[in-house]
Amino acid sequence: EQPDAGGNTVRLLKINNFLYPPFSADVIEGVPDVEIREDDVIICAYPKAGTHWVWEIVRYLLAGKTSGVPLVEKDNCMIEWMPADRLRELPSPRVLNTHLLFRQLPRQAKQTRCKIIYVNRNPKDLAVSCYHHHRKLSEFYNYEGTWDDFLPLFLNGQLDYGSWFDYVKDWERAVQDNSDMPIHVTSYEELKQNPVEEIVRLAQFLGTSSALPAREFAARVEERCSFRSMKSRKGWFDMSNDGEPIMYRKGQVGDWKNWFSVVQNEAMDGYLKQYMSDSKTKFIYDL
Numbered sequence: 001e002q003p004d005a006g007g008n009t010v011r012l013l014k015i016n017n018f019l020y021p022p023f024s025a026d027v028i029e030g031v032p033d034v035e036i037r038e039d040d041v042i043i044c045a046y047p048k049a050g051t052h053w054v055w056e057i058v059r060y061l062l063a064g065k066t067s068g069v070p071l072v073e074k075d076n077c078m079i080e081w082m083p084a085d086r087l088r089e090l091p092s093p094r095v096l097n098t099h100l101l102f103r104q105l106p107r108q109a110k111q112t113r114c115k116i117i118y119v120n121r122n123p124k125d126l127a128v129s130c131y132h133h134h135r136k137l138s139e140f141y142n143y144e145g146t147w148d149d150f151l152p153l154f155l156n157g158q159l160d161y162g163s164w165f166d167y168v169k170d171w172e173r174a175v176q177d178n179s180d181m182p183i184h185v186t187s188y189e190e191l192k193q194n195p196v197e198e199i200v201r202l203a204q205f206l207g208t209s210s211a212l213p214a215r216e217f218a219a220r221v222e223e224r225c226s227f228r229s230m231k232s233r234k235g236w237f238d239m240s241n242d243g244e245p246i247m248y249r250k251g252q253v254g255d256w257k258n259w260f261s262v263v264q265n266e267a268m269d270g271y272l273k274q275y276m277s278d279s280k281t282k283f284i285y286d287l
Ligand code: A3P
Pocket: 045, 046, 047, 048, 049, 050, 051, 052, 053, 125, 128, 129, 130, 132, 225, 226, 227, 228, 230, 247, 248, 249, 250, 251, 252, 255
């Protein structure tokens, strides 16, 4: 139980000094041995960076069509959540997803050289999204704190998957050190800014095609995966206690301005200066 500044606690799981959500320790410990197929695609992102969105886009790109694609729940394809035998049952090509670090991926991910998509999001919007995630899943995390009490947990890496700053630096290094691996980097903000171009870039990376010209198909995928469309397709698995969807909240760039006080913004900028000055990633805070 991790206490916040106001005395509320977040329920977490600690294994080998790394923080996880309160998932099954057996499943997490079995991750290194999970079987990976050559045609798997793994979406990697810190929580709330846009995993659902990119995961859905990739599913339609692989299908090469936007209708008649079965509704699947992203969490059924999550490496550290689903037991290995359930992952094995998924038909190929699988779109797996995880919030783990590169070095925590199943061993076979590196051996098979399956495709990896790494997704970034600016840490201010991400922290706000994380806060709502914890409140909406209050039973799971057993968390009842306020935004003011929550932000220090995010800044100090006291949440599942540890520090966002460490996560991003670790992935930057992994992308750089594994230039022989098929790893594609994209971001929430770029997808918002130039969705069709980014989807075309994703399709090129995946080597997918459809009966339509690339840009036309990308525009259809964008429409099918817009915030509004995805929210309208949400299932029972995505309802919080208040009847509001958990995973589809605002879907914007810059909502952080409605949440960060001047002091909190200065604190975040201080952390960015201290921990990210050697990072090459340019985060976009406004569109
Ligand atoms: P907000 O809380 O800022 O709205 P993840 O999928 O990694 O859990 O990320 C969730 C965040 O992505 C939430 O951000 C959610 O609203 C947003 N999101 C989900 N689907 C989206 C879509 N199709 N387009 C834009 N944002 C989306």
